[in-house]
Amino acid sequence: MARVSSVKAVSKCVVCRRTLLLGERTTRFLTDNSDWVSVCVLCRRAASERGWVKASTRDAVAVSEHRQHLPRAPKLGSAP
Ligand SMILES: [Zn+2]
Numbered sequence: 001m002a003r004v005s006s007v008k009a010v011s012k013c014v015v016c017r018r019t020l021l022l023g024e025r026t027t028r029f030l031t032d033n034s035d036w037v038s039v040c041v042l043c044r045r046a047a048s049e050r051g052w053v054k055a056s057t058r059d060a061v062a063v064s065e066h067r068q069h070l071p072r073a074p075k076l077g078s079a080p
Helices: 041-049
Strands: 026-030 036-040
Touching (some): 026 041, 036 041
16 A cells, blocks of 8 residues: 655755745746746755746736836926
């Protein structure tokens, strides 16, 4: 019979293969194979160097970019 280990949602850092502690902060990355993986804080840099995309990075970048062309305010230099 196969033993079922009672591990409760313990994630592993895919870069350093370290078992992450409960409550340890991880960053989700999208790999080349379009897999979502967990990366520990120490390996975030290594993950981005691999070209993985950070989860917090918004794909829809264009939305936040609002370049408002302000209407030209008339100069108040020409007072009567
Ligand atoms: Zn790591």
